[in-house]
Amino acid sequence: MRVAAPNRVEMQTVMQHVSKRAGFDLPPEVADKIIDDSAGNLRKAILCLEALKMQPDLTNSSLAIAKPDWESYCHKVADLILSEQTPARVMEVRQKFYELLSHCIPPTVILKTVADRVVEKVDEQIKADVIHWAAIYETRMRIGSKKIYHLEAWVIKVMSIYKHFFYDMDLSGFD
Missing domain, CATH: 1.10.8 (Helicase, Ruva Protein; domain 3)
Structure with missing residues (x-):
């Protein structure tokens, strides 16, 4: 029912x-x-x-x-993802995901909250990609056994999309 x-x-x-x-x-x-x-x-x-x-x-x-502490923490994770796209930052975000998971926050809730915050902060052109990949990794997370792998893979994908968006921008007007 x-x-x-x-x-x-x-x-x-x-x-x-x-x-x-x-x-x-x-x-x-x-x-x-x-x-x-x-x-x-x-x-x-x-x-x-x-x-x-x-x-x-x-x-x-x-x-x-x-807001609940975990939600504020997820927002900080999203801000970390967007502030720097490096392997060291991926490891830092992974540690924060472990922290959230150890406090019994469901991984799907973590992904949704972080994705929502990322979508709030990014350009209109890449919002659809962020949501698309969040949906894909959420599906994989539900099927798979190690949730952290899928969270981390989504972070890497978002960092890649975000970094490519900035490198592919036409910077000719900023002379």
């Missing part, structure tokens, strides 16, 4: 109920911000709500919604 993900109204209703049970008021604009940040994941939204309860002023418009 499959159950559909909750829509925005259902998520807001649940979050209002949870906040009332926890003994605080949740402004609708803060709830909307949490819903946007959680991308339809009610569990993630409730965890963000729990973290926000610790902040003294929930009416602040510049309220920062806390």
Whole structure:
């Protein structure tokens, strides 16, 4: 039996109920911000709500919604991939993948999170390639037994695509 993900109204209703049970008021604009940040994941939204309860002023418009540590770590990994494309950097990224895997973060979630962050940062011309190769390596990861090999292979492929994109650029206007 499959159950559909909750829509925005259902998520807001649940979050209002949870906040009332926890003994605080949740402004609708803060709830909307949490819903946007959680991308339809009610569990993630409730965890963000729990973290926000610790902040003294929930009416602040510049309220920062806390991301899970592993997600921030994945974003750092994506930034490492794009900042330098060398074998040493591949090994550094591999160590970070081991760290994430040792904390029981599923490899498919790691790949999706890092790929999403890479897609946010790269040029429009290579976004499709990054997503295409993420899908291929995710499929291989599901079939294979050593997940780290497929994560590392995807990183190498993305680094190759990214580096070739910059080397193939026409630099004639930068004299």
